Amino acid sequence: MEAYEIAVIGGGMLGSAIGWGCATRGARVAVLDGGDTALRAARGNFGLVWSQGKGDGLPAYAAWTRASLDAWPALAETISGLIGRDCGLRQQGGLNFCLSDAEFEARRAIVSRLHNQGADTLRMVDRKELQALMPGCRLGEAVVGASYEPRDGHADPLSLLQGFHAGLRAAGAAHLPGPEVVRIEAGRPYVIHRADGARVMAEKIVIACGLGTPRVAAMLGADIPVRPVRGQNIVTERLPPILPLPASAIRQTVHGTVQIGVTQEDDGDPTPFTTTAHMAGMAARAIRVLPELAQARAFRAWGALRPMTPDGFPAYAELDGHPGAFVACCHSAVTLAAMHAGPLAEGIIAGRLPDAVKDLHPSRFARGQNVQAH
Incomplete structure (x- = not known):
């Protein structure tokens, strides 16, 4: 059973950005991905790097989005270098x-x-x-x-996803496609069990598997509505x-x-x-x-x-009672890619999410009482 510092459950746009951001900062990372038939939102992304309408009613989301737009040019330069071609960013x-x-x-x-x-x-x-x-x-x-x-x-969303995966390889991270996660043993380290019997051990885990988030988060007693x-x-x-x-x-x-x-x-x-x-x-x-x-x-x-999510805005949290276990969910993973690969990854490595996402905690949802803001 392989042991890692951080295991990211989800290899789509969100999980790959987080995994790459952690790996490029020196963490030993595994990204647990689905198979070819997985329902990936990344395959249907429109490719906008976009702030219009984002955060109406939740200023923290608007600010998080604007910060990502500011950081995107540097991200695009890096991604283009990783894939050997222009990733298509045009911010005009x-x-x-x-x-x-x-x-x-x-x-x-x-x-x-x-x-x-x-x-x-x-x-x-x-x-x-x-x-x-x-x-x-x-x-x-x-x-x-x-x-x-x-x-x-x-930008070109498929080039972005390809770049994240190329970056994971370049940083020495493990990309582990395969069957779904069926159980998580809580503790430090966490032990992730897959449907084929394979296990992955990690000091920290990040649940970033899109529509699978409620099922996987429930393994640690968290109710994340998606x-x-x-x-x-x-x-x-x-x-x-x-x-x-x-x-x-x-x-x-x-x-x-x-x-x-x-x-x-x-x-x-x-x-x-x-x-x-x-x-x-x-x-x-x-x-x-x-x-x-x-x-x-x-x-x-x-x-x-x-x-x-119920209000359409992102949700980020460290799960109550499970230090080192984080959840991230959003539908704007291209727009927010620079934040997920940057400040969010830094916060996960440090064990404390950035203050910028404090108001994006899922405790704002009526049934999210079993997660605690940090």
């Missing part, structure tokens, strides 16, 4: 298109609230200013304006440049493809399947924004399940 601003006066006013209200919570560069732009931001972009007649955040951007929210995506053929800035539901990648999405289907259905009705709705709205897309061929469409 981001948009949330409004296709009616009613949408514009509703968005304005959100922007106003976020201004009061520290989002001082987020603002509304009318159609004329929007067109000036994107000279040469042919917008549909329905577009009346947008919200605009100059610090937002996007539900599946389906998201669907469409990718077109490669096109000439038609959209210079990414938007919340449409972006042109560095490869020229246009990605359209992403739905928020919170119907309790734990399947990642695509549906014609949602695909048609997404495509129709995208064409209203960019009429040129009406002639584009869709090459790929897929769905994925994202882990969502």
Whole structure:
């Protein structure tokens, strides 16, 4: 049975970032991953590095997000070096298109609230200013304006995940794909039992396995509520440049493809399947924004399940009564990657999570009474 300093349960975007962050700081790390059929939210990520709308009602989340945006350029440089190519980060601003006066006013209200919570560069732009931001972009007649955040951007999420795994290897960490975790023996060290009988021993553990978080956290008596929210995506053929800035539901990648999405289907259905009705709705709205897309061929469409807490915000904690056992859950693992690989990993190594996430503790949930803030 191998012994490690830190074992991360979950090899998706969140767990890999944490594991890599710990390993690059000298910890002996194992990342316990699922198999090829695992329902990975990382496969369905839209790729935005995004602050718009994040933290409305919870300023700590907004601040955590803005700090990650500031740290992303350094992360992108490192990840690009690890994979030997550009990981696609472009932070030239981001948009949330409004296709009616009613949408514009509703968005304005959100922007106003976020201004009061520290989002001082987020603002509304009318159609004329929007067109000036994107000279040469042919917008549909329905577009009346947008919200605009100059610090937002996007990246290639699959390159990011590949970079984390390359970084894990380079740092000497163990990547252990395989069967699910079925039991955790509490103590120092913790002993993690897998369905095939394999065991992993570690002084500290991090539960970061997305939709599997409630089941695994319950092995240590913790109640972490997470539900599946389906998201669907469409990718077109490669096109000439038609959209210079990414938007919340449409972006042109560095490869020229246009990605359209992403739905928020919170119907309790734990399947990642695509549906014609949602695909048609997404495509129709995208064409209203960019009429040129009406002639584009869709090459790929897929769905994925994202882990969502009751309020939609991240949750981080050291579990009450289990020193060295941490839980992390979020649906914005690309945006927050720099924080997970940086301050959060540092806090896990130190045995104390950073003060910046104190208000992101799951004790804020009504049924989270068996975890204690640190």
